[in-house]
Amino acid sequence: MNPYKSEPHLSKNCDCFDDDLHxxxxxxxxxxxxxxxxxxxxxxxxxxxxxxxxxxxxxxxxxxxxxxxxxxxxxxxxxxxxxxxxxxxxxxxxxxxxxxxxxxxxxxxxxxxxxxxxxxxxxxxxxxxxxxxxxxxxxxxxxxxxxxxxxxxxxxxxxxxxxxxxxxxxxxxxxxxxxxxxxxxxxxxxxxxxxWNLSRHFQTDKAREAEIKKYFREKEKVAEMISWENIPEFLTFYCAWLDTKSDFYGERIKRTFKLIMSSRDDSITMIEMTPGFGNQLFLKADRLPYITSDGTKKYYRVENMKPGIWIDVYKRPMYIYDCENDATKKFLKQQFGETEFGDCSIQLLEAGPPSEQIEVLPDELWFKAINLDYPSFKFLIIYSILNRRIDIYEEGKHREWTKGRPFLLEIDGGPLREKDFRIGSNISLFKWNFKLTKASQKTLDFIKSRDSVNVS
Missing domain, CATH: 2.30.29.170 (PH-domain like)
Known part of the structure; x- marks a missing residue:
């Protein structure tokens, strides 16, 4: 008879005994x-x-x-x-x-x-x-x-x-x-x-830190980005343009194009898909410039491109409405979350781009926020669209929209995307809930432009 048979037993998953004699x-x-x-x-x-x-x-x-x-x-x-x-x-x-x-x-x-x-x-x-x-x-x-x-x-x-x-x-x-x-x-x-621990234990050496700062400033080394691990070599989009100057029998022609963008050098190749044009080459591999609202000349980059935005192709406003292959869709979902794909209506092209020309996607979205656990503090939440990182600071006490003491830095945004950040939204990070109360002027212009495109 087993003398231990009548003893109470735990679940098999509870490894609470040891053969160690000591x-x-x-x-x-x-x-x-x-x-x-x-x-x-x-x-x-x-x-x-x-x-x-x-x-x-x-x-x-x-x-x-x-x-x-x-x-x-x-x-x-x-x-x-x-x-x-x-x-x-x-x-x-x-x-x-x-x-x-x-x-x-x-x-x-x-x-x-x-x-x-x-x-x-x-x-x-x-x-x-x-x-x-x-x-x-x-x-x-x-x-x-x-x-x-x-x-x-x-x-x-x-x-x-x-x-x-x-x-x-x-x-x-x-x-x-x-x-x-x-x-x-x-x-x-x-x-x-x-x-404190982030800067003390996770900070790289000075040479590495300087290289990272220079990289983020110039944004040219695409392959080293954390969120771009699965970026395809080429991204393929479909865009449309309402031609009002060719005057084919007094009608305006909706012309469609295939836009192929290289992730290595941001060069763009465009092939016209309009019936009757024979898939002719419209734009040979070249970087596509555009002018910002303050008159600065910039070039479209891979992180700026996604369906649902307007681009300027040498004075031709074109609307990106779809993408082609699974690799491009997978990358866009990784960067921006769920994105609607589909056809482009003639009414949308007739309405044209927003009245104020802004950058396609700003680098960061700035919001003021409050937290019920810290009622006496005002926070700044900065969301980086490029690498989906969130920084939280206390707002400076002397000037508006200036960084004060850091609260949490380099937070992985996870499932959050740029469309989740709007005035009045609640952002949950770890055990804290932040309510966005106000956006910076640049962020507000981008949100208005984004909403106007979605409404039209």
């Missing part, structure tokens, strides 16, 4: 040591996973217990969560500090431990915040005045001794433990990186 001598408390939370590999700096470094069981006894086989397997188990604390230094200090931490809930005595990993030159004390303490609820309830494991949920905030922590993930044992008890565990969230 596991009773181990301590759950990590030895004191300074281990960085950032690592560097192949000249790329990234944040380490606090759950996998070092690999330790999510349960380990705190002291020697004889005859452990007579005890419940969950007696000395612990639930492990990853969380972070966001705080501010007030009016003069840093606007946002992100402090990743490890939260442990001990099932045997219903206590909690909170530890912050060491980060070099952080400016504040790190290590053990508290150890094996019962945490009172912020809102007292009848029957239980302390937090339990049922109150810790991934993707929600948790108040510990008056400070709010965001629970972002848990280990495999904790996930299986919660799911076995009918609790749905949400998807793992990412920990934002504040501007």
């Amino acid at each position: 596991f009773f001598s181990q301590s759950f408390v990590k030895p004191r040591g300074r281990q960085q939370i950032f690592d560097k590999k192949d000249n790329v700096i990234f944040m380490k996973d606090p759950l996998s470094r070092p690999k330790k069981k999510s349960w380990e006894p705190l002291r020697n217990i004889p005859f452990a086989e007579y005890f419940d397997p969950l007696h000395k188990a612990a639930l492990t969560f990853t969380c972070y604390l966001n705080e501010t230094d007030g009016e003069e200090g840093e606007l946002l500090k992100i402090r990743p931490m490890k939260l442990i809930y001990h099932l045997d005595d219903e206590t909690m431990s909170l530890t912050e990993p060491f980060s070099e030159n952080s400016g504040h004390l790190q290590g053990r915040m508290f150890h094996s303490q019962k945490v009172p609820r912020s809102n007292r309830q009848i029957g239980n005045d302390f937090l339990t494991w049922k109150d810790i949920k991934v993707g929600e905030d948790l108040i510990l001794f008056g400070r709010t922590y965001r629970i972002v993930s848990c280990d495999g044992f904790t996930k299986s433990f919660l799911e076995d008890r009918g609790i749905k565990v949400l998807e793992t969230e990412t920990i934002p990186i504040d501007s």
Whole structure:
């Protein structure tokens, strides 16, 4: 007869036993040591996973217990969560500090431990915040005045001794433990990186930084762009032009063209597809110039082109209404999200382009925003259309539309596209919601032009 047959068992996913003969001598408390939370590999700096470094069981006894086989397997188990604390230094200090931490809930005595990993030159004390303490609820309830494991949920905030922590993930044992008890565990969230850590641990050397700044200023090295990994060698579009000067029997002719643009040098080749013209060459491979509203001469680039915009082909206003192959459509969806493709009506060509000639796509969209979590601060949200990155600053206090203290920088826009940014929209980034209240003049002109094209 198996002497352990009557013992309670966990789910197979809960790996809470070990064959190590010395596991009773181990301590759950990590030895004191300074281990960085950032690592560097192949000249790329990234944040380490606090759950996998070092690999330790999510349960380990705190002291020697004889005859452990007579005890419940969950007696000395612990639930492990990853969380972070966001705080501010007030009016003069840093606007946002992100402090990743490890939260442990001990099932045997219903206590909690909170530890912050060491980060070099952080400016504040790190290590053990508290150890094996019962945490009172912020809102007292009848029957239980302390937090339990049922109150810790991934993707929600948790108040510990008056400070709010965001629970972002848990280990495999904790996930299986919660799911076995009918609790749905949400998807793992990412920990934002504040501007100090971004500049301290993720900044490249000066030569590399200068090269990147020069590159963004000149915008000529297309192949190195992060969002252009899958860019095809040629992008193919269809455009239409209403010819009012040829006067074929007193009628205006809708002439259609195939526009082929090279992603290497931004050269454009146009072939006329109008019936009766025999697919003749209209424009040989050359960069296509246009004049901005302030009289500056610029050239159309790959990042400017998409269906739904007007371009100027040597004083001929042409409307891009479709693209040809799957590679072009895939790239456009990657850059701009869902884009409508279809035919071009004669009414749209008769209406012509917007009255004010603006750039096809600005490099950045600037908005003012508010956040209910920071009611006394005014924010600037800057969305880069080129690489789909978002920067958030506090607005300067002396001049309008100037950058103040950084809040979050280099945020991956993910599914957000330029059409999602408009006045009154709510933008959700990590656990914060920002409401866009005002746009800069250049951004406002672009939005009006975009909306006028969509309406027509």
